[in-house]
Amino acid sequence: MATPSVGSASQNDSASRKPQDMGDLWELAYQRLKRSEQTKDLVEAYEAFLLQKYLLSTKPNDPPPTTEMVKAVVSQLTEKRDENKWQFNLLSMKVVVREHTEKLLRFVAWADTIVKAAISTQPYAALAWSAGTMLIPLAQDEMGKHEKMIEGLTVINDIQLYWKLGQETYFQASKDSTNQQLVDALVEVYSNIFKYQISAILHLAKSQFKRALAALSLDWTGQAEAIRNLSTRCNSKMHLAQHRQNQDNAEALQKQIDASVDVLGRILESLRLDRTETRKYEEDSAKSALLQNLVSSPTDDGDRMPIASTTCYFFFKHGLSDRNNATSAMAAILHQLFSHDPSGKLINIALPYYKICDKGQSNDLGKLWQIFVECVRSPEAGHVVCVLDALDECTQDREELVGKIKQFCREQQATDERRVKFFITCRPYDHILDLLASRSGDVPTTSFRVNKKSADIRRDIDRFIDHQIRSSDVGKRLSSSDKDLVSQKLISMENRTYLWVKLIFDEILAKRSFYSKSSKIDKSLISGLPKSVGEAYEEILSRNEDEEETELLLRIVLAAERPLNLDEANYALTLASAEPKGFASHKKLVGDCWPSGSIQSIIENICGLFISVYDSKLYFIHQTAESFLVSREPKGKWKGRFNKESAHGTLGLCCVRYLNLMRSIPTEKIGDSNRGWKPGPFVDYCAANWTSHFTSLGELSALMREESRKVWGTPDELCQWWIPVWRSHNVSAADGNFWRGTPDLTLVSYFGLLPLVHDILGEADADLKHVSYIGTPLQAAASQGHDNVVRFLLDKGADANLGGGEYLTPLIAASVGGHENVVRTLLMKKHGVNVNFTDGYWGNALERALRRAANMELIDCFLRERDDCDITENTVMAAVQGQQAAQAVKALLEYRREAIKITENVISAAEDSGSEALELLLREIPHTLEINDRVAESLFRSFDANIVRLVFEQRPGEIEITDKLLAAAAGNFAGISTLEWLLDEHGQKVTVTKRILISAAENIFHGFDVFAMLLEKRPDEIKMTASVIRAAQGNDYWGKQILELASC
Secondary structure, eight states: OOOOOOOOOOHHHHTTOOGGGGGGHHHHHHHHHHHOTTTHHHHHHHHHHHHHHHSOOSOTTSOOOHHHHHHHHHHHHHHHHHHOOOOOOGGGSOHHHHHHHHHHHHHHHHHHHHHHHHTTTOHHHHHHHTHHHHHHHHHGGGGGGGHHHHHHHHHHHHHHHHHHHHHHHHHHHOOSTTHHHHHHHHHHHHHHHHHHHHHHHHHHTTTTOHHHHTTOOOOHHHHHHHHHHHHHHHHTTSOHHHHHHHHHHHHHHHHHHHTOHHHHHHHOTTOOTTSOSSOOOOTTOHHHHHHHHHHTSOOTTOOOOOTTOEEEEEEOOTTOTTTSBHHHHHHHHHHHHHHTOTTOOHHHHHHHHHHHSOGGGGGOHHHHHHHHHHHHTSTTTOSEEEEEEOGGGOOBSHHHHHHHHHHHHHHHHHHTOOOEEEEEOOOOOHHHHHHHOOSSSOSOOOOOOGGGGHHHHHHHHHHHHHHHHHHSHHHHTSOHHHHHHHHHHHHTSSSOOHHHHHHHHHHHHHOGGGGSOHHHIIIIIITTSOSSHHHHHHHHHHTOSOHHHHHHHHHHHHHOSSOOBHHHHHHHHHHHHTTTTOOSSHHHHHHHSOOTTTHHHHHHHHHGGGEEEETTEEEESSHHHHHHHTOSSOBTTTBTOOOHHHHHHHHHHHHHHHHHGGGGSOEEEETTTEEEEOOOTTHHHHHHHHHHHHHTOSSOOHHHHHHHHHTTOTTTOTHHHHHHHHHTTOTTSOSSSTTTTOOHHHHHHHTTOHHHHHHHHTSTTOOTTOOBTTBSHHHHHHHTTOHHHHHHHHHTTOOTTOOOSSSSSHHHHHHHHTOHHHHHHHTSGGGOOOTTOOOSSSOOHHHHHHHHOOOHHHHHHHHHHOTTOOOOHHHHHHHHHSTTHHHHHHHHHHHHGGGOOOOHHHHHHTTTTOHHHHHHHHHHOGGGOOOOHHHHHHHHHHSOHHHHHHHHHHSTTSOOOOHHHHHHHHTOSSOSHHHHHHHHHSGGGOOOOHHHHHHHHHOTTTHHHHHHHHHHHOGGGOOOOHHHHHHHHTOTTTHHHHHHHHHO
């Protein structure tokens, strides 16, 4: 309900005023407000507040003249604004409050110069423009509680801005008498602005001014809307051309205000309570330093993220299983989004997915991305910055992640709503740059290269050098003049980086004998320092006292599939040092290890700074250290000394020997009947990774071959102890105790150990046709993608169609795993594979590939290589259910268009994630769509407006809009767009019935949004009957919010 405005301006107010006296309009407005019977108490309370708050008057009954008081108050406000620092944690607010608050703060900062200029000549105008300065300290601690008030203030600020420009242009240029009508109307606007500002200020100080507020309307939205309407009426009294010019000028000025981050920073120095403005960058972190600058800088078009935006980040790291994949990145980003959402509503978007999905979906990139998109499109998310650092170190699903980001940016560009930005860093590898590039220009991107910022980075490094000289242990040993000398010498060196500086200071500390004289510092210390990171590495490794031990430790760290902890490194180094003899028992091995309390210092003594220990794990000091060891351009003693294959040989042999020592560990009772050994500290790593080391070897040594053959444990079945540990690290491993009763030939085929397959096939009892839980040896190898083993077994006469076990045939096994190379091998016609073999439930190999594979090359392989693949309804259903449904459908249309039909079952299959694929089918082959009541209900219940609109366009008149279909749209899983489109485009056929409201109330995905939309579009038709209320009460996700919304 709109709040009544202050009455029209009287003749006494403005009739005697000349148009050129427009600076006095604010004074006219204030005085009229003060004389009005409706508002005089309000103004008296306001003036008492001003006296007590800003002039420290204890005699409000004996105030100074009003104009003088206003001047004094505004002067006080200006001084306080310059002195004080307002502190906010905007991220603790709801997004809508956050955005309005930030806009208000920008306006206050920008208006500062206007206020200062107007104090003497136009004090009442200055008072109006200072309202924000009074309001912000009063509401500072509870800004989020006054959402409507703050929103109304931003509306009023826009109106103030518009009419300030109007006064400066129109009134200056126009001298005719018709201006008087505009003057009267504008005084009324200004009076109501004063009334709103005063009401808000006294409301926030309500404990002191209850009498004045007793009869005051707190309908902030209504008051703001009334002022907007009055302003619109003023516009009608201006020439249209002048109004348009005014509007354009105001919009241009508003953009300048929105971009004034530097101005705002003067007021909000402590705004980012949850961020750091300055960081201590780690060595060689120039790329990350640049990234931080970019996040807070505008793009080429001046578009800058709001200060209160949410920044989510993920730093990929090669070699760490939880930091080298896209799924972990999206999980981390979602976690941060949920953590920074004070409303708690964003996590509600994820809850339904969590409830209906199985445990494996937490590692499903597609599902996580779907949740992310829904979250950032929610108004609760606000502006979001996603930082993905070191993309080149993402080794899993990188292409899929970048594809999803680019598609999202395309869609965001199309809607001209850029609330989400992605900042991605990577090393300039061509294949990654090509992946990120937008060939058609449809993805808005900006590229930077660190070397273009190298001058800034060098200056930062110089500061870092100077700081280290002054504050580190080096500085403590040097005189002031020597500090300057060392600093100047280091800064003068070329190719300096953060990493080089760290290494150099370690070298300086190691040469303490040179600190005694300045001449030695200059001639011996500085001149002898490494000139590059490579030279520094050589110096560090050359200081070791045991070269053999250093080499073994470097081999171990180089080959490790994940960072080894100190205990694991202790066992590995002890085992490696004892080759080739080894240990007779686990007990003897333990006795020969270094004491656990001293292993860290021993490792540091062996390799110096080259290997770092962080969180009890071993790392190379930098990725360049690994590159140094395996360089193809050997130099000195250590550069290029190693290759990965030989390193895998060292650590792989340690692993298999450790596993074989498990037999010597005393067994203990486990459960009622099983017996097993208590795992040692190295068994987890060995069991999980020894096969990876084995398959990474080039030439297999006789010793490694012999020890690896023993690991399978015949006849004591040692594998029953280590395979469960291996399986706990491999989510794609077969279920159950698949190794029990499985011949060694099948097991080594399953693990891809070709040399052992060759050895076992030479034994008399080897059987290529034996079927175990994981099938034949050929099926076992195919299921894990071991193409070399598959080819070898086929050459040895394995039957490519022999079925059984977990997967019916080798081809199905390879398809389920998404192993393109194995599929291509099996599809060769010389092997005679039956490509259409099916179990009648999960389908044939192509259908399983369509459902499971993220690699479209696999699908193309089937369709391109074999024209005898049957394309049935099940095939199309599998395509629309797949991880890349749209691409799969494109492939089917390209190769076998004539065989495809859009059936009821196909539409049902597309409900989960096949919307894009279904849209493609409807555009390409709409005539094949099967339309009936069930199909129509499925379309309305499960798809967005794009699909429904397309069906109405392609098959006009074939679907009748019924109450049942509208209820399905109200319960839509995909959002509110379908029902909203129906209301907008077919409103005359739509009545909001109880059935529709019940369906909306039960909608666990979008029930709140549906209700909000219905209340906005059809408020008179919303009847909260008992059955509707019960439906909402049964909705665990949105029921409470729906009932609160309906009660407003």
